[in-house]
Amino acid sequence: MNVVAAKITKWLALLALLCLAITCYAMGNASGAIALVILGFVFEGVFWLFGHKLFSRKKSIEEQSPS
Secondary structure: OOHHHHHHHHHHHHHHHHHHHHHHHHHHHHHOOHHHHHHHHHHHHHHHHHHHHHHHHHHHHHHHOOO
């Protein structure tokens, strides 16, 4: 898998996690199901952790390469 495809895959995974979190929040609030709201929190947490790893890795790679 080349670098561009890997980046696109990671961004699509982040977008999917964010969409799942928003969907769970909306469905949980509409139906009153606390389990869906908790699941939304879990998806959002994974989104922030995964996104942070993506951004910090990109930053560290740019710092290591000589200009």
